[in-house]
Amino acid sequence: MRWLLLKDLQILRRSPLQACLLVAYPVLIAILVGFAISRGPEKPRVAFLNEVPAETRVNVGGQELAAAGVDDRICARVDCVHVEDRDEAVTEVESGDVLAALILPADLVDQINSLSTLTPGTPKVEVLVNQEDPVKAQLVDERISTLLAQANLAIARRIAIEGGRYLELIIDGGKFEVVGQTIPILGLSASARILEALGPALPAGPLRGSLAQVTEFTARARDNLDVAEPLIKRIAQPIVVEKEVVDGSAPPLEIFAIAVAATLTLAFVTVLLVAGSLALEREENAFSRLTRGLISPAGLLGEKVLLGVAVGLVVTLLMLAGMQLFVPLRWDRFGLWLLAILGGGGALAAAGAALGAAAREVRAVSLLAFMVTLPIAFLSLIPSGAVGAGVFDLVEVVTAVFPFKPALEAMTAALDPAGSGIGGPLLHLAVLIAAYGLLARFALRRFAAV
Amino acid sequence: MQARGLVKTYGDRKALRGVDLVAEAGELVAIIGPNGAGKTTLLSILAGILKPDAGELGVDGGAVGWVPQQAALYRRLSVEENLLLFARLEGHDDPQASTEEMLELAGLGARRREIVARLSGGNQQRINIAIGLLSRPSVLLLDEPSVGLDPRQRARLWEFVSALAGGGTTVIFSTHDIQEAERYGRRLLVLADGESLFDGPADELREAVRSEAPEAADRDFETAFVAYLQHRGH
Numbered sequence: 184m185r186w187l188l189l190k191d192l193q194i195l196r197r198s199p200l201q202a203c204l205l206v207a208y209p210v211l212i213a214i215l216v217g218f219a220i221s222r223g224p225e226k227p228r229v230a231f232l233n234e235v236p237a238e239t240r241v242n243v244g245g246q247e248l249a250a251a252g253v254d255d256r257i258c259a260r261v262d263c264v265h266v267e268d269r270d271e272a273v274t275e276v277e278s279g280d281v282l283a284a285l286i287l288p289a290d291l292v293d294q295i296n297s298l299s300t301l302t303p304g305t306p307k308v309e310v311l312v313n314q315e316d317p318v319k320a321q322l323v324d325e326r327i328s329t330l331l332a333q334a335n336l337a338i339a340r341r342i343a344i345e346g347g348r349y350l351e352l353i354i355d356g357g358k359f360e361v362v363g364q365t366i367p368i369l370g371l372s373a374s375a376r377i378l379e380a381l382g383p384a385l386p387a388g389p390l391r392g393s394l395a396q397v398t399e400f401t402a403r404a405r406d407n408l409d410v411a412e413p414l415i416k417r418i419a420q421p422i423v424v425e426k427e428v429v430d431g432s433a434p435p436l437e438i439f440a441i442a443v444a445a446t447l448t449l450a451f452v453t454v455l456l457v458a459g460s461l462a463l464e465r466e467e468n469a470f471s472r473l474t475r476g477l478i479s480p481a482g483l484l485g486e487k488v489l490l491g492v493a494v495g496l497v498v499t500l501l502m503l504a505g506m507q508l509f510v511p512l513r514w515d516r517f518g519l520w521l522l523a524i525l526g527g528g529g530a531l532a533a534a535g536a537a538l539g540a541a542a543r544e545v546r547a548v549s550l551l552a553f554m555v556t557l558p559i560a561f562l563s564l565i566p567s568g569a570v571g572a573g574v575f576d577l578v579e580v581v582t583a584v585f586p587f588k589p590a591l592e593a594m595t596a597a598l599d600p601a602g603s604g605i606g607g608p609l610l611h612l613a614v615l616i617a618a619y620g621l622l623a624r625f626a627l628r629r630f631a632a633v
Numbered sequence: 634m635q636a637r638g639l640v641k642t643y644g645d646r647k648a649l650r651g652v653d654l655v656a657e658a659g660e661l662v663a664i665i666g667p668n669g670a671g672k673t674t675l676l677s678i679l680a681g682i683l684k685p686d687a688g689e690l691g692v693d694g695g696a697v698g699w700v701p702q703q704a705a706l707y708r709r710l711s712v713e714e715n716l717l718l719f720a721r722l723e724g725h726d727d728p729q730a731s732t733e734e735m736l737e738l739a740g741l742g743a744r745r746r747e748i749v750a751r752l753s754g755g756n757q758q759r760i761n762i763a764i765g766l767l768s769r770p771s772v773l774l775l776d777e778p779s780v781g782l783d784p785r786q787r788a789r790l791w792e793f794v795s796a797l798a799g800g801g802t803t804v805i806f807s808t809h810d811i812q813e814a815e816r817y818g819r820r821l822l823v824l825a826d827g828e829s830l831f832d833g834p835a836d837e838l839r840e841a842v843r844s845e846a847p848e849a850a851d852r853d854f855e856t857a858f859v860a861y862l863q864h865r866g867h
Contacts, residue, residue: 186721190707190714197709197748468705471682472764475699477722 184486187478191460191490205455206498210448227323229261230275230284230311232268239292257285260326269309276311283323284311298342306338354408371405435599437510441503442595447560449499449524449594450531450587454552457491457535462548465630480627484536484620491532492525499524512598519597519605527590530612533619534586540626556587563588586615634679634697634772634803639688641674641827648674650827651688656805656820658771661798663818664807667862670824672807673702676776679805695771702776704761708750712741712760715749719764735763739793755786759793766797773797775806779813791817811855825867 272284294306356370593608720728823831849860
């Protein structure tokens with residue numbers, strides 16, 4: 184078997200272009216897919232005009248915030264194109280250079296500051312949109328809505344705090360500053376005490392009864408407004424999200440992207456190499472000669488699987504080592520990487536052997552390998568909820584039959600220290616190795632036939 | 634090599650109907666017949682690639698070498714690498730020495746490092762045969778060895794094969810070329826529709842043709858042979 188393995192490596196070395204394509208193409212696809220799923224959507228280009236004077240400060244609830252920092256926060260979420268005035272913003276939007284324009288008017292901060300006064304205004308921002316590209320237009324809507332929701336939430340919290348402070352003043356009393364003057368506030372608690380003290384001093388009669396009613400009201404108002412304070416604060420964020428993971432543990436996005444890229448590389452290299460190399464034995468008319476006492480058909484299949492796993496292992500490890508330049512990987516989990524690559528590579532190689540034995544011709548095999556591997560790989564990346572329940576069940580069945588998904592799960596488990604165990608995927612892969620091995624052996628029975 | 638009453642059926646079609654063949658050491662036996670006669674099936678059974686449905690097969694000592702119709706070689710390996718690989722797979726004690734021996738026998742020592750794909754069809758066929766000889770066979774089976782070769786390449790091939798037979802190797806080959814069979818085959822086995830019609834020397838076949846198809850006896854051997862087959866219902 185080792186001489187056949189050596190022969191296959193010699194043939195691979197003699198075809199540098201083919202060998203490069205065999206390795207480079209899957210690596211390229213893998214990197215592109217990994218890159219695509221590991222980064223968010225492109226930031227939309229938005230014209231941005233901030234007319235708020237630079238020195239203006241937002242004052243809500245007695246706390247001052249620099250208004251200048253708002254530019255950075257907005258431009259972190261959209262690709263800002265700074266414009267000089269509204270006309271330029273309109274021109275940019277009309278020309279399609281930008282998808283939208285966001286204009287912060289000069290009185291925005293004053294309007295925000297008025298929210299914590301007794302005469303609150305209505306702060307407004309202006310948004311000009313270009314809906315030429317519906318996908319990007321939706322993205323702009325979402326980004327700007329999110330920005331405004333965040334700003335509204337921050338302001339609402341401040342207002343709620345300020346409202347609570349007013350309530351405390353009404354209940355407990357204190358000092359209130361207005362138009363540069365400090366006004367003392369007695370407060371309900373002190374009022375109630377004074378009124379209670381006045382009661383015995385009054386003569387019995389209707390006046391004392393009326394005072395008793397006022398005293399009771401004051402006491403009740405003090406007690407009940409105590410309850411109202413946390414209620415007012417809650418208005419700022421009425422719904423609190425409590426997230427609980429009940430199933431699955433999502434790996435960090437960059438780890439998942441690397442696992443996808445590595446598994447794609449392993450899948451293409453292994454399936455193509457094993458299927459192609461087996462079909463080549465037939466095209467070179469060597470199969471009959473080899474299986475006439477030199478090696479058994481099962482031995483030949485074993486040699487091809489070994490070839491695929493060995494080359495797949497080297498290419499995948501090189502790729503992971505390359506990824507290390509961009510994302511730190513846990514090399515102390517190298518043993519698990521090996522297990523994942525050997526298990527995944529073994530099952531993918533067995534599937535490649537079955538494809539090669541069934542298709543028999545190198546060109547047909549190459550086409551078939553791509554036609555099977557690529558769609559299965561993409562199907563394996565469909566998350567639950569992205570399609571209907573029935574379709575997802577079907578996808579689950581299809582992807583469970585081909586080794587890509589369990590190989591991806593094994594690779595993810597090997598790369599992610601916080602992930603789920605590798606045992607389940609490896610067991611799944613072992614079953615697939617046996618199943619595809621049997622299929623390949625069965626297909627070899629008619630392999631030499633014309 | 635002795636084969637008695639070989640029968641092989643593919644579905645409803647009988648590829649061989651009780652064919653006998655005996656070949657002595659150093660004998661050159663040609664198997665001829667039209668397409669679908671069963672030539673390749675018979676050789677495949679003799680080579681052990683196919684199992685007969687009925688009949689007996691035996692070889693008195695030594696291995697049976699098999700040379701398929703299409704050269705069974707790795708075209709991206711050199712001449713030497715091909716021979717070395719198969720010598721190793723055959724389990725030779727000294728594969729390099731066996732390779733040298735076959736290179737000399739095939740007359741390709743000077744071209745040992747050439748990639749097989751760059752060789753002519755004739756030279757590829759010589760390596761193909763040399764690989765078949767690596768198992769040191771007492772019987773060598775050649776399935777249409779001269780297909781696709783030009784006359785000069787054919788002549789060199791048959792010179793090579795005749796030398797093997799001269800050395801004591803039994804050579805059994807199939808061919809469509811009646812002249813080639815007549816010229817190189819010491820005995821001819823005629824098959825048609827899986828049936829053995831004739832087994833004997835070329836001279837006897839000529840006599841058989843003359844007696845069964847006298848109208849074609851004075852024409853060339855191939856035309857007379859075709860008339861003979863038609864006369865026998867094939």
